[in-house]
Amino acid sequence: MRLLSLPLCLSWVLALCLAAPPHHKEGHSDPHHKEDYAHPDQHGHPDQHAHPEHSHHHDLVRCSGIEFDAITLDEHGVTYFIKDDHLWKGYRGSSEFTNQTFHELHGSIDAAFRMHHKVKPEDHDRVFIFKGDHVWSFYNHTLEDGFPKLINSEFPGIPYELDAAVECPSGECKTDSVLFFKGSHVYHYDLLTHSVKEKYWPAVMNCTSAYRWLERYFCFQGTKFQRFHPVTGHVSEGYPKDVRDYFMKCPDRGHGDKTREALFGRCSGKPFDAFTADDEGKIYAFRGDYFLRLDTKRDGYHYWSITSNWKELHDHINAVFTWDHKMYFIQGDQVYIYKSDVHYTLVEGYPKPVEEELGVKGPVDAAFLCGDSHLVHIIQGKRMLDVDMSETPRKVVKEWPLPFDHVDAAMCGAEGIRVFIGDIYYEYRSPMLLATSRMQPFPHKTRKELLGCDN
Known part of the structure; x- marks a missing residue:
């Protein structure tokens, strides 16, 4: 898995409006029809000035x-x-x-x-x-x-x-x-x-x-x-x-929900439930019923419902990690496994109990796996459980005490491990240092340093 270290900023751009007499493409409808699909502001699109649009034409x-x-x-x-x-x-x-x-x-x-x-x-x-x-x-x-x-x-x-x-x-x-x-x-x-x-x-x-x-x-x-x-x-x-509800800012229009934005928006400051990256380097952050792609700085950011990618998942998830070209979602005491392709197909026979799949009783607080390692590190309360994914049946091979009472999410990437607690994250170079360090690292503010928000 790879970890995102660059800040996120959503950047949407609308384009051309031509001043010549209205041009109708042959065989198409009248230009005074309707359009709609994605707002870069409240929904993760580019943060630009929120003025209703008034063309000088x-x-x-x-x-x-x-x-x-x-x-x-x-x-x-x-x-x-x-x-x-x-x-x-x-x-x-x-x-x-x-x-x-x-x-x-x-x-x-x-x-x-x-x-x-x-x-x-x-x-x-x-x-x-x-x-x-x-x-x-x-x-x-x-x-x-x-x-x-x-x-x-x-x-x-x-x-x-x-x-x-x-x-x-x-x-x-x-x-x-x-x-x-x-x-x-x-x-x-x-x-x-x-x-x-x-x-x-x-x-x-x-x-x-x-x-x-x-x-x-x-x-x-x-x-x-x-x-x-x-x-x-x-x-x-x-x-x-x-289109006018999604691809442009129009008075009294839009698919936005201020309550939803306050709870799930990128800069809301609310804790995230999970982070992970797939084998193609797509980095995901999960919060409530929604997720953000964090590797899309150039083309902007937007939050989507979890079911829009993983249709069998409903409500928030507890943890997610990627191994062997598959994404493992832990939700309560169940685990869902999806093939890490474009369309995220649920593996036949799932969901299954977490204990049956991973040898750990659910629920869990967080999970992460580093690089090519076959050890998934599962966090429950003040302990971290190492499970060997290469073994069958899977079981806990090592248990570590943690210096935290509770962890909201964790992930591992090229720059090490990030542990998320509330709106703060801490960085560690290895799972061993996470478990054995006696000095707490410098705290980083998630929404400012990782998500590119103003505060």
Whole structure:
């Protein structure tokens, strides 16, 4: 497991609003429809100024209902919402002309996405923008040499005059790929082989723009949006939703709940129930019914319901750790084991009693496992129990006294062990030092030093 040491700050960005006469993509709905999905402020998105938005172009106020031509992140994690020849940076604030940021672009565009292609560093993190039969590539808002190009010369087999595009990294798709949308057709473009598979996804709306954020995929049409699976085209329950409740700050709108934010928000100062990291380095913090991804500093932070990733888990959890490509959740006297893949599938036969699986009677307060070790360290009250995961049946192989009466959470990473008590955490270099140190380390303030909050 790896541990996050950088502060967290959620950074959401809304984009382009174009000043030319309203541009309607052929085959799509009126731009005065509805959209909705994720607020970077109260819900872990970028902390920006909380003013209701008022565009200096009275006919292009996002909250009145606009159909975006494209939505994309850039290499710094800033989200651009693009309409005609204007864009918004973030989900609050006024629009500006697109060519103030992308100088070589003029007029409306068709689609845009941020490339994920680590095998080809010269393309990775570039922002590709499509218009008619041409494509532009930008990095740090600078046009790359050789662009614009014909779309077919950069992406063979992809049609012109696209409606939307979105990246799909390996692990979420089979290989690093791009999904291109035109009408009711979806073109799955494999970046390694340059092969194209044309698909028909009847459940997905004809997307006027598409967007990927933290492994979640969204299709926008008018002011409505859906969340969809990038491989199967399956649309999640409860959609479509209204963009104005999630992707922008609008008066008297939003899916926020001040009570929920006060209890579970990143900067609430409330204790966390558990921390862990999976084998891909995704770092999670759990609090109540919700969790935060702590490895997403560039693209922002947001808290989600636990059931949105691990659908069998309800209510808060006591502890979680990762071992052998699986995530172990301890909830009361039960343990749930999930495969650490993108979709977190519950292993067949679970949940099981903690005592049957780990040789320890539940409940527990915290659990962690360091690096390639096969010892999981389980904390109960003032003691730490070492369980050898390589043995069958599993049992406690060593018991340690602890210098704390109670621990809320703990995790281990490259910088050592962090033990969380209330809004404070302590750092130790090893489990042995945690158990045997007679001097308490310097206390760190969790929400300020780990979560990037103001206090």
